[in-house]
Amino acid sequence: MSGPDNVVWLGALSFPKAARAALADGTLRANLKHATGTIRDKRLAMTAELDDWEQLRDAGAALKKRTLRHLDTYLRQLEESVTRAGGVVHWAADAADANRIVTELVLATGEREVVKVKSMATQEIGLNEALAEAGISAYETDLAELIVQLGHDRPSHILVPAIHRNRAEIRDIFQREMGDWGRAAPTGLTDEPAALAEAARLHLREKFLRAKVAVSGANFAIAESGTVGVVESEGNGRMCLTLPQTLITVMGIEKVLPSWSDLEVFLQLLPRSSTGERMNPYTSTWRGVTPGDGPQVFHLVLLDNGRTDTLADTVGRQALACIRCSACLNVCPVYERTGGHAYGSVYPGPIGAVLTPQLVGVEHAASLPFASTLCGACYEACPVKIDIPEVLVHLRARVVESKRARLRPPTAEALAMKAARMVLAKPGRLRAAQRAARLGGRLLARDGRIGELPLPSALNGWSASRDLPVPPAETFRGWWLRTHSSSATSVKEARSDDA
Amino acid sequence: MTTRELVLARIRAALADVPEQELPERVAVPRDYRRSHADGDVLELFAERVADYRARVRRVGPERVRELLAELLAERGVRTLVVPPGFPEQLLPPGPWQLLSDTPPLGVAELDAADAVLTTAALGIAVTGTLVLDAGPGQGRRALTLLPDYHLCVVRAEQVLGDVPAAIAELDPARPLTFVSGPSATSDIELQRVEGVHGPRTLDVVIIDSGEA
Numbered sequence: 001m002s003g004p005d006n007v008v009w010l011g012a013l014s015f016p017k018a019a020r021a022a023l024a025d026g027t028l029r030a031n032l033k034h035a036t037g038t039i040r041d042k043r044l045a046m047t048a049e050l051d052d053w054e055q056l057r058d059a060g061a062a063l064k065k066r067t068l069r070h071l072d073t074y075l076r077q078l079e080e081s082v083t084r085a086g087g088v089v090h091w092a093a094d095a096a097d098a099n100r101i102v103t104e105l106v107l108a109t110g111e112r113e114v115v116k117v118k119s120m121a122t123q124e125i126g127l128n129e130a131l132a133e134a135g136i137s138a139y140e141t142d143l144a145e146l147i148v149q150l151g152h153d154r155p156s157h158i159l160v161p162a163i164h165r166n167r168a169e170i171r172d173i174f175q176r177e178m179g180d181w182g183r184a185a186p187t188g189l190t191d192e193p194a195a196l197a198e199a200a201r202l203h204l205r206e207k208f209l210r211a212k213v214a215v216s217g218a219n220f221a222i223a224e225s226g227t228v229g230v231v232e233s234e235g236n237g238r239m240c241l242t243l244p245q246t247l248i249t250v251m252g253i254e255k256v257l258p259s260w261s262d263l264e265v266f267l268q269l270l271p272r273s274s275t276g277e278r279m280n281p282y283t284s285t286w287r288g289v290t291p292g293d294g295p296q297v298f299h300l301v302l303l304d305n306g307r308t309d310t311l312a313d314t315v316g317r318q319a320l321a322c323i324r325c326s327a328c329l330n331v332c333p334v335y336e337r338t339g340g341h342a343y344g345s346v347y348p349g350p351i352g353a354v355l356t357p358q359l360v361g362v363e364h365a366a367s368l369p370f371a372s373t374l375c376g377a378c379y380e381a382c383p384v385k386i387d388i389p390e391v392l393v394h395l396r397a398r399v400v401e402s403k404r405a406r407l408r409p410p411t412a413e414a415l416a417m418k419a420a421r422m423v424l425a426k427p428g429r430l431r432a433a434q435r436a437a438r439l440g441g442r443l444l445a446r447d448g449r450i451g452e453l454p455l456p457s458a459l460n461g462w463s464a465s466r467d468l469p470v471p472p473a474e475t476f477r478g479w480w481l482r483t484h485s486s487s488a489t490s491v492k493e494a495r496s497d498d499a
Numbered sequence: 500m501t502t503r504e505l506v507l508a509r510i511r512a513a514l515a516d517v518p519e520q521e522l523p524e525r526v527a528v529p530r531d532y533r534r535s536h537a538d539g540d541v542l543e544l545f546a547e548r549v550a551d552y553r554a555r556v557r558r559v560g561p562e563r564v565r566e567l568l569a570e571l572l573a574e575r576g577v578r579t580l581v582v583p584p585g586f587p588e589q590l591l592p593p594g595p596w597q598l599l600s601d602t603p604p605l606g607v608a609e610l611d612a613a614d615a616v617l618t619t620a621a622l623g624i625a626v627t628g629t630l631v632l633d634a635g636p637g638q639g640r641r642a643l644t645l646l647p648d649y650h651l652c653v654v655r656a657e658q659v660l661g662d663v664p665a666a667i668a669e670l671d672p673a674r675p676l677t678f679v680s681g682p683s684a685t686s687d688i689e690l691q692r693v694e695g696v697h698g699p700r701t702l703d704v705v706i707i708d709s710g711e712a
Binding site for chain 2 (some may be wrong): 034052065074093147166167193198202222235239241264278281283286293303311317
């Protein structure tokens with residue numbers, strides 16, 4: 001399934017390897033700690049304001065469940081209502097399909113540049129790269145996406161793709177790169193966020209005013225009415241959705257919602273979970289084409305790209321309920337420390353760890369279901385109650401199954417478990433093993449910790465990603481014997497078991 | 500087999516566990532959340548919540564509206580003002596600015612050069628401090644409220660609803676809608692909110708309150 005797209009970045013390291021490098025980057029960790037801490041506080045304040053937040057979450061989860069269980073019905077209904085309103089609906093089975101459809105639509109307009117609204121779906125399919133191959137320049141217009149594009153970088157967060165960059169780094173990128181793409185950064189640009197936003201405004205304004213074609217994603221599309229919507233903050237979305245003649249929207253098939261009235265739930269859940277606001281600055285909705293207002297040609301590309309495989313897993317399918325708010329990233333202790341790039345996917349963090357392996361097949365992202373402590377903070381934060389820990393555990397089992405299916409000899413993990421069973425079966429064996437560990441551990445330790453062990457590659461999967469404390473000088477069993485040796489009958493019983 | 504048929508067939512195969520006779524309505528959706536979180540004075544809440552986004556809010560009686568609009572436009576130094584078709588004649592403030600009417604439609608360059616746009620709204624939402632524009636009379640097509648850097652919006656007290664569910668019930672999904680909650684903003688740099696990116700950087704809201712004199 002892993003195609004020429006960005007669900008899993010080609011050449012990406014496994015999560016433990018990538019995380020090790022990320023953890024060593026002090027600037028990155030400081031940027032992430034600051035940013036995730038800020039957004040966590042805002043989200044909590046906004047969700048606490050609604051005393052029926054849990055009821056809203058229940059409604060959101062149920063609406064998504066209803067949609068997914070009848071996805072074919074709603075998609076056919078959506079197709080009909082969009083078509084009736086003057087839109088053209090296209091179906092894409094995978095990334096290559098979607099890229100071909102969009103490229104052909106752009107080429108048919110005679111244009112060679114498009115402006116883009118931030119969109120996870122087009123990130124996922126690698127649309128910008130595909131358009132570039134056809135000689136079409138795609139300009140990202142969301143501020144964070146612009147930072148990523150100008151920095152020749154990759155997104156590291158669903159909502160704030162440049163969360164790994166601080167203001168000084170962003171100023172440097174703008175000064176260095178803007179001139180190559182269009183209007184250069186103002187001279188004397190400071191690193192004040194307001195000054196940086198102003199630089200982006202000036203840089204992009206000329207592109208908005210001349211753009212003839214826009215490409216967007218969609219936060220939702222209403223099956224009943226054919227209404228499509230984009231939720232945003234900056235107004236770049238409005239620019240792209242309003243000024244060009246042609247609008248091409250690429251949307252994952254799971255984004256459909258049954259009825260217009262369902263928005264009363266999601267427009268309360270999404271902004272508060274996402275940016276920690278009562279409402280985001282701008283939400284645009286449109287249906288087909290409106291004569292005299294906005295694009296007069298509208299294409300809606302419905303994208304599968306692994307979603308039907310995800311749907312087929314009765315435990316894993318709940319990941320398709322995701323509304324891309326990114327609350328789970330912001331509360332995740334693993335994400336906060338490693339950042340998004342370590343996940344090697346356009347979908348990082350807890351939701352990425354359950355979505356990515358399902359979209360591309362677990363064998364292509366086998367380390368991601370393990371990129372979690374299973375602490376459950378993501379589930380608590382999720383506005384549509386995706387039980388991410390449940391799906392993670394389920395996918396871990398699928399990873400093990402898929403490895404076992406491919407490897408005839410038992411895996412290193414299976415051998416280790418067998419050895420553990422043997423040691424733990426008899427107290428005497430455990431005592432001997434502890435004595436050996438006490439001595440061996442002290443030999444291997446450095447700075448009070450045991451790092452990666454010099455084991456053959458099949459065996460070092462465990463030690464490569466886990467530091468161990470040095471075993472204590474005295475075991476609990478030894479301490480008990482030393483301090484209770486006269487009276488403790490239980491110890492005598494235990495010792496009588498020694499073989 | 501077309502791609503459409505392929506995707507639909509994949510969906511049906513993936514949903515093999517869903518009984519064929521199951522109707523979508525059989526998947527229960529609990530609706531015991533509140534219809535509104537607005538307690539007390541809805542107008543006061545609306546004004547407070549709009550102001551939270553650093554938009555400026557004024558409440559006036561009907562007889563004072565023109566005067567206030569003129570004051571605000573003068574204060575912002577407006578020289579060219581876009582007024583969409585259908586904007587109530589009796590509210591149109593006198594002043595030295597040049598009026599642009601969008602009939603025939605203004606080009607993007609003209610709109611971009613305009614200092615301000617003066618519109619009505621379809622409705623307001625108190626809890627979220629949101630204005631909704633539906634391209635109706637006095638609001639105009641979407642580009643009009645997007646390119647000028649200053650948006651001055653007039654809303655009547657009775658148009659302000661309590662919360663999101665009432666607004667969604669009132670709005671027509673067939674129309675192009677824009678939900679506006681404060682001026683354009685970004686949190687993309689260190690998740691610190693900055694007002695003013697691509698949309699209007701200044702938003703003033705005038706509430707016409709006939710209950711107040």
